[in-house]
Amino acid sequence: MKAAVVTEFGKDLVVKDVEIPTPGKGQALVKLITSGVCHTDLHAATGDWPVKPSPPFIPGHEGVGEVVALGEHAEGLKIGDLVGSAWLWSACGDCRFCRTSWETLCENQVNGGYSVDGSFGQYMLVDARFAVKIPEGSDPVEISPILCAGVTVYKGLKMTEARPGQWCVISGIGGLGHIAVQYAKAMGMRVIAVDVAHDKLTLAKKHGAEIVINAMNEDPAAAVQKATGGGASGVLVTAVHPSAFGQAIGMARRGGTIVFNGLPPGEFPASIFELVLKGLTVRGSIVGTRQDMAESMEFYSRGVIKPTVSTRRLDEINTVFDEMKHGKIDGRVVIKY
The missing domain is CATH 3.40.50.720 (NAD(P)-binding Rossmann-like Domain)
Structure with a gap:
């Protein structure tokens, strides 16, 4: 598959062929339709936050796509489901924060496009427990930014x-x-x-x-x-x-x-x-829980939220990052596969 890979902090992402990942226990393989480009992805690529990802990695955490394969015990999903990824790729589910509806503070959380490969590629993995069910009738371009922004x-x-x-x-x-x-x-x-x-x-x-x-x-x-x-x-x-x-x-x-x-x-x-x-x-305030996600999606489904978006190709990602650095983007850029 084609993916945009951070090979070194502060350098252009390299768009190249990489292996299609295999879903593990509790995971699903998703064929991407769209992926929003978040400012967090730029921070990931430059490595300017105190906690850094480890190159090489694939950024992106606003991906929308179709489930095409399921790992063992990937409950709640089926082939053909339209799902999205999120910054909160997974959390432990057992710590005091997870037990008290603050899973976004879980110290053992995994973050999409940061500590696990994300949506800047033709395929991605999601944790079935945290994959976002995309409401029926949603525009994959429009709804992509709702997954994080x-x-x-x-x-x-x-x-x-x-x-x-x-x-x-x-x-x-x-x-x-x-x-x-x-x-x-x-x-x-x-x-x-x-x-x-x-x-x-x-x-x-x-x-x-x-x-x-x-x-x-x-x-x-x-x-x-x-x-x-x-x-x-x-x-x-x-x-x-x-x-x-x-x-x-x-x-x-x-x-x-x-x-x-x-x-x-x-x-x-x-x-x-x-x-x-x-x-x-x-x-x-850092992103939101799965319940916050469901509520934010409901606002979109009712038609009261309509992100301003423009679409680009995956091979334009470095140009998008440059425009982002200089404040030249209105609304959100969404990669369309």
Whole structure:
């Protein structure tokens, strides 16, 4: 099969022939139809996170395809099923986190396209327990980003505890952020979008943001405070620039909650005085559980979430990564096989 392989950190991926994997116990072999390209895949390829994958490996964790072979005890799946992969490729199921519905914190989890080969190839393996059942009638191109970007921002918005009718800021309108705007609106929140690019803010407006703020032209904290009369109840940061994380404190109302989805390198520039004085809660949120995935898929099935996508070929992956580095992608790029 053809696959895009990370052979060395920081180098172009090599598109080459590799062996089609054989499903083991509890696994299924999936023939890919599409795969979204996530910023995490770029981090994997550059190896710039503290916990690094081990080259050679195949990135990708937004794959959609058809089950073509089953390993022993691959329960719940059958040949012909349309399924998706996820960042949470599997978890142990037995630790305190798995037992208390926090499987995303499992210390023995396996991550798609990071610690196990992912969806940047014509075939992939999935763990039958964690494979995502794709709803009937779904567009394989459109639904692909829901497998990571969608479930990640959906869970992040839940973690803000913002309620219907309250203001929520989405900071960073990229692959995650443009979907977050849609989920926030569908969940009944009033949405403010913050970015540094006019085209990204235009996209946010298209997807339902009431207010858009260009952080290059004005102080986003002051603008949010003025527009809302005291700040937003929830702030979800999907941006990949460290400055956005510090700005989040100023955009939150007293007693508000800030949730971080983005994972840029660097430290969080926090004012301890302001955090304490305003009684703020700051949380990290990493993807979502299988239940979060099912809920995020249901929003898509009802037609209230529609990712902005463009399709590319697998052999264009290095060009896609370059465009991603320079902020030239509107919404999400999806590889179509």
